[in-house]
Amino acid sequence: MFKSLFHWKVLLNIVLAMAFFAGLVWLTFRWLEFHTNHGEEAPVPNVMNMTVHDAIKVLDDSGLEYEVDSFKYDPKFRPLQVLAVFPSPGSNVKNGRAIVLKVNPKTWAKVAVPDIIDRYKGLAFNQLNLVGLKVGDTLYEPSIQRDAVLRIIFNGSSIKPGTLLPKFSTVDLVIGSGPLRNVSIPNVVGRTVQEAKKIIAQALFEVGIVEYEDGGKDESDIVYYQDPEFGAQRDQGMQIDLWASKKTPAELQNKIKQLDEMYRPKIDTTLAPIQYNEVSPIEQKPQTQKVPATTEQSASGNTPNVAKPKPANTQPAASPNSVPKQNGTAPQATKPVEKPKPKKVVIE
Secondary structure, three states: OHHHHOOHHHHHHHHHHHHHHHHHHHHHHHHHHHHOOOOOEEEOOOOOOOEHHHHHHHHHHHOOEEEEEEOOOOOOOOOOEEEEEEOOOOOEEEOOOEEEEEEOOOOOOEEEOOOOOOOEHHHHHHHHHHHOOEEEEEEEEOEOOOOEEEEEEEOOEEEOOOOEEEOOOEEEEEEEOEOOOOEEOOOOOOOEHHHHHHHHHHOOOEEEEEEEOOOOOOOOOEEEEEEOOOOOEEOOOOEEEEEEEOOOHHHHHHHHHHHHHHHOOOOOOOOOOOOOOOOOOOOOOOOOOOOOOOHHHHHHOOOOOOOOOOOOOOOOOOOOOOOOOOOOOOOOOOOOOOOOOOOOOOOO
16 A cells, blocks of 8 residues: 555656646736736825815826815815825825825715794704704795795795705795785686685685585586685685586576575665663752741741841951051051841731
């Protein structure tokens, strides 16, 4: 067995196999050196603070690849300015190695506009500030949604939620100022239900009950009656009820009269208006005191003319001989006070 192992033919095969394996390894490494440019290096050029277009041109001339990565926008630097290079400038890299350039973008990164339609303006302002958007002008227009956001405007045109805008951009908001008062009701009689709904919505009213004569819900039916009527004064946001049919309004005069009697009763203005007069309270007459009649008065039955007694004079009557004295003045003569003469009562 050992003799056959050390036979020259066996040894020759082993040597040939080892030589083949060594040659294969050598060829593999040579291929790797050729493929990876082993031993061939180039210095990284200094492209700091260049514009990205100039930096790319320099790297192309050096035989180096490049990748551009945007930093967050920094207003202190120029747009598209190279702020960092990796590997650092001056280091040796193989030809074909990708050089990473950190570049300042043109403007702030874009953010999505949040959905603030029909939201209260205070909440809308907070949501815009959270994503980095600023609120410019606030425009008000009549709407039943008071203080709610109706539209978002950017650079004079309306935009939808989700639109990408540069961070810190300024947007304008259209906000509802509330419904108008005493607005004329539009005329939708003779229109289809679909057209009537559009007209009512444009006038900022609401569509109320829609009653179809055949019980269906075909919006191509013609409106033959509406309540409130055309020209009535109502506040915006009020409901307008509709009656629709496949027939024309001229063919439904009886139905229209019935609806008029129900919703628009006529008031007779020929009757005199009812007047309400205030009743004054009953005045009570003062009670008079009865004077007891004398014997002669009771006998004759006549009422005598009795003189009313006068109040007695509380001051003492001055005597004609008494003269009042005054300090430093001449005495003045005083007239005697005449006593009232008693009146006689004559009984006939």
